[in-house]
Amino acid sequence: MEKKRPSQSSGIIGVIKKVACLDGSAPDTGKGKSKFTSSSITKKVCHGFHLVEGQSGHDMEDYHVAEYQKKKGHVLGLFAIFDGHLGDRVPSYLRDNLFDNILEEPNFWEDPKTAIVNAYRSTDKLILENSMQFGPGGSTAVTAIVIDGKDLWVANVGDSRAVICRNGTADQLTVDHEPHSERRRIEKQGGFVTTLPGDVPRVNGQLAVARAFGDENLKAHLSSEPDVRNVRIDSSTHFVILASDGLWKVISNQEAVDIVRPIKDPQAAAKRLTTEALARKSKDDISCIVIRFG
Template identity: 60%
Template sequence: MTGREILQLIKEKTGLGSSALDTGKGKSKRSKHITHGFHMVKGKSKHAMEDYLVSEFKQQNNVELGLFAIFDGHLGHDVANYLQNHLFENILKEQPGIWIDTESSIKNAYRRTDEEILDKSFSLGKGGSTAVTAILKDGRKLIVANVGDSRAVICKNGVALQLSVDHEPSKEKRLIESRGGFVSNLPGDVPRVDGQLAVARAFGDKSLKIHLSSEPDVSILPIEEDVEFLILASDGIWKVLSNQEAVDSIKNIKDAQAAAKRLIGEAVNRNSKDDISCIVVKLQ
């Protein structure tokens, strides 16, 4: 174990950091022009870092899978940590269904993972987490799913295209009310489910779950020559940058890790106070 890994382990045990290293990068073995990089920055809040991420390539059944995800925890980091360790595991258990009926398979995996989290609420606590996941199959097919407000955006011919859906309470007010909940809208504050949570969908949050969905929106995209790169990021970026501003700020940076750092730096310069996690996947 390296010195940095020992330091990170100490941070995890003491609640001072996420389980992922702060920054890193890698590349596809099958398509060497595809690279990825990630970066994480602790926000200005007094609580411990609540973001976790996955950014890696793996081989499974003669298929190369790029697995990328951002998990933005709230009321603690335990649920986000659980998702980092188990969500893709549950998604990949859906094979071969995931390649045949992709949307249903992804939704099944998200539902099963949320049920596990709720069953373990005594140990994981009352908190929750948003999630945005992306699976890149052999560099040719991209599957994106999300709950909450972490976001997936691609750059296509220089133009930003959002693949995920921001699950805002104001947009899902009727659904929340149909389940017996309510959406608060107090002056100076954002809309919240039952006056508490600022997203309409999330993992965990057992006390709100009767009014809160964990069903993801799913998007499937073929990777063609005009798709240049993918950004996954927590809402600490999207609160201060539009999709196009994010794309424009990194479109001329070739190194994926440097691009992720630049994007977070731009958000911090614009006074984003939240924990921020970002993954950039260069596809060309």
């Protein structure tokens, strides 16, 4: 993510598990499906992912989650893209901890929306309280929880996006939290939004999103409040695409859906999307997960 100008980062200690970035531009790719069974499952779920390091002059700062768990008799598909800036400490921590924090909320099964919002808040609070270890950086997030193949909960902060395909039509499930759209809130909190010629709008001239995890130096003017959307998965629901803005900068929602539709293998579909984004000269890290229902 080219959200801030790059800076040097030091070693990491304390509560953060430092994970090595991708080696060079080698892609991180794979696929999977749930091996769990449950009488309440209505649709099978499978996924594929493909992540490619960008050409922005810094190490890979995107991380993903794509896994399945069984809890309280329910089968969960957990998927996420975390697009970091100023280093990989915050996105790598989110990868390792955000879903655990969501599922450990006591009201998750009765009120998933409140649980997700509370977990986003508490996770951001922990990151800020440990800013000496996490450093100045931050991360966007888009998370998707599939419950028993029939219930989908999507949340996001920043501009990583989720798009669902229903009967061949793209529907954006997330909100791109851009500075110009939240200018009034930012200014009310004492910040400002700059738009320099040839550049995108930035909070205090630095960050190109209005909501993110971390970013201690800008937090007085940023929000970590997620937008949350619930969707029932039915016969019209074919797949969901999660991706970082490295893809969405150059490919529209409907174009992405049209590319994925004829490709049954979700890993091949995710790779095809990233390949197309590269062909369209996207320089940012590009991360993509395709979740198929059937």
